[in-house]
Amino acid sequence: MRFPKRGWQLRLLQFIGVLGSLWMLFLLRQVKTGRGPVFIFRYRWLEYTDDDSSPENICNCSAILQGEQEELLQAKLLTVTKDFQKRIQIPDEYYINATQDCRKFKVSRKYITLPLSKEEEAFPLAYSMVVHHKVQNFERLLRAVYTPQNIYCVHVDKKSPASVFSAIKGIVSCFPNVFMVSEAVSVVYAGWTRVQADLNCMADLYNASTTWKYFINLCGQDFPLKTNLEIVQTLRSLKGGNSLETEAMSPGKKWRVTTVFHTVDGKIQSTGKTKDPPPFNLPLLSGNAYIVVNRGYVRSVLEDKRVLALIEWAKDTYSPDEFLWATIQRIPGVPGSTWPNHKFDMTDMNAIARMVKWPWHEGSQGSLQAVYPECKGHHVRSVCVYGPGDLQWLIEQHHLFANKFDADTDPIAVYCLEKYLRQKALNELDLV
Structure with a gap:
């Protein structure tokens, strides 16, 4: 036997239905903004919060x-x-x-x-x-x-x-x-x-x-x-x-690659001897130690005979990290490289x-x-x-x-x- 629902029961069911609809809309919105339930349960713990035990947390980073x-x-x-x-x-x-x-x-x-x-x-x-x-x-x-x-x-x-x-x-x-x-x-x-x-x-x-x-x-x-x-x-x-930075070497840095240097007691020192020119007549470019290069560039560093010869030649120079990578980047055929013409020079600000x-x-x-x-x-x-x-x-x-x-x-x-x-x-x- 079915009993008729009372008015308050119908209103309660309607209210619950509205709440459910609102909750679903909220979840959909949260997913779209990257804050859905998956985030809540799987990623919330990865947030850095002010509750973390760090003495710096008293600072207002947003400000x-x-x-x-x-x-x-x-x-x-x-x-x-x-x-x-x-x-x-x-x-x-x-x-x-x-x-x-x-x-x-x-x-x-x-x-x-x-x-x-x-x-x-x-x-x-x-x-x-x-x-x-x-x-x-x-x-x-x-x-x-x-x-x-x-x-x-x-x-x-x-x-x-x-x-x-x-x-x-x-x-x-x-x-x-x-x-x-x-x-x-x-x-x-x-x-x-x-x-x-x-x-x-x-x-x-x-x-x-x-x-x-x-x-x-x-x-x-x-x-x-x-x-x-x-x-x-x-x-x-x-x-x-x-x-990576790679541009013409300034005259003030030429001494770094024209003189032979050796390491003595943990410090690099000039021998006063003049170095032979780089192999394959490679034009030397100026740069710095830090680079972003593709896998093919790395393969060339490890296998390309021109690059290997340049590496061997560079071992008795001063601060070779500030020209080696930049020079390799301008060797034709190295994956991702650019032509050695000065029009392809790149400063550290543009890299x-x-x-x-x-x-x-x-x-x-x-x-x-x-x-x-x-x-x-x-x-x-x-x-x-x-x-x-x-x-x-x-x-x-x-x-x-x-x-x-x-x-x-x-x-x-x-x-x-x-x-x-x-x-x-x-x-x-x-x-x-």
Whole structure:
């Protein structure tokens, strides 16, 4: 026997129906904006929040990234206090101990362990990371660029303290696609071994995987300005080309490649002897140590007889990293290369590999002679170590990475940048 529904019961059912419709509309809207239920249950834990136990979390990163002067002043005052400087120091032993439990380490540090989009998964990258100190910097850099489809070779300078080596080895051991270079060298400033470190990683990466599309080399004080998806999309737009500084060598640098240099007691010294000209009459171009190149370029570095002859010739020059990659990029037939004609010259500002601020190119706002605004952090060996005041300008640049950052002296710039990039990466999620 069926009983007639009372009026209040009908109204309740209608109300529940309306709520259900509104909930479905809400979920659809959330999926479209990258905040659907999949995100809630699968990705929410990857967000960097103010609840994270970090001394920098008292800073308002949103205000800093918008260039609000009051917040920038507060950040600057905070970084000079003894208590803050003491709290931000992380000893090597922390990483040695923390990586004894890799699962806990990866969860607590919020590493991305699943591809965030099909586009990224289909376009893996290879990284060489040359490090000699500042483990905290390295670990935060690795976390910022880490995805499971990429592959990473880490070179730790043989001169590094044992604690640095152990800490980095512990971090590396937690990831199947991150490995220590097969042959480490003792890196000498401006000497050949700086190039050799990258060459050793290049060979290891090339032999370890056949799927990666582009090679990017980093040092421990670099940091990305783009998410992995943005990096992938930028590299796709190159359509097989490379991007690195490569331009005519100034007369003031010619001595670097016309005189024989040797390493003596860990320092590079001139012998006073004149070098023979480069092999195959190759025109030497000027550049820097950091590059974004395709797999074919790396194959040429390892196999092309012209490149191998140039590498052998360059071993007794001064600062070969500042001309070798640039010169290879202009050798006809190297995949992704450009013709050696001066019309194809590319400055570091036009290349996407690395943003570096040099004091002689800095200037006040509105200066027509300045290449970029003045450094808001401090300079170390004529390179700007970025402060929070540099971030608003940096994230507007087309470069994929910037150098230098130092979490040991000014971690707020790193903290706000990594927080900004993580939120951006999660907002880009491909949930369709």
